Amino acid sequence: MQDYLIRATALQGKVRAFAARTNGVVDELRRRHGMTPTTTAALGRTITAGVMMGAMLKGEEKLTIQVKGDGPMGQIVVDANAAGEVRGYVDHPEVDLPLNEIGKLDVAGAVGREGFLYVIKDLGMKEPYRGSTPIVSGELGEDFTYYFAKSEQTPSAVAVGVLIDVDRSVKASGGFIIQLLPGLTEEEIDTIEQALGNLPPITTLMDSGESLEHILTSAVGEIQLLERMDIHFRCRCSRDRVEKTLISLGKEELTAILEEEGKAEVVCHFCNEAYAFTDEQLAAVIDKIN
8 A cells, every 4th residue: 555644634623633654665764774673663653753744844845853862773864845755764773672561662772761852844944943852752652742742832642653564574654643723622632632542552553454534533533634645755865966975075085085995885874875986986076176
């Protein structure tokens, strides 16, 4: 099934809701980076939050999420935009941990329970918007919930999850963000909270084939669907961009690389694509520097 995202409202516009299915994107990143089940789950949860937060943007706007915890995995970085395009990586994709005390993947152990979650939004202004909040659990769903409440002052429920199959592939991945806007009564808030409390885990819902529309309806009642968009992995790297990066190193450093190594190879953090430059190609790059 194609990865997709929906954007909706409920209760006469007093609730804003997003839901995403990200199986394909997360599994592609798992393959590209050689990730373990634990790091796949951590990156997958952040990817899912990222595409939904991207859907809150407009036009050419884009955002970057950085989760910098004190766990062995290092940082998580995710880029997303308003067109449903997303990419991401973790510093140490090889990290794997035993299951936690309740028999689940130890995402919090890999991420760490101390650190910060950063969100940088490029809104087309001179300076990007920057928000940050402390990591509160390392499980990521709770951390994004805390971010929305404290940094954007929007009470939100964030559920993100990844289910790994026996062959280490991604069996199910997705989540939702439900945001409570001004005008809700205490009774309406209580009803939503009760519905959310009765929902099965998001991975259970995804694995059983529940549609995103049905999941949101189960949480907030009848929804008004505003948008449905496909989600794609897309990296903006290219050989031309890599060449410009090499040029930015300067003639002296590139000449030293040519003399010592006789070649150069640049690997993109986001997609793990390797760009190789032979001695002749590297010499040609050096010749372009004034």
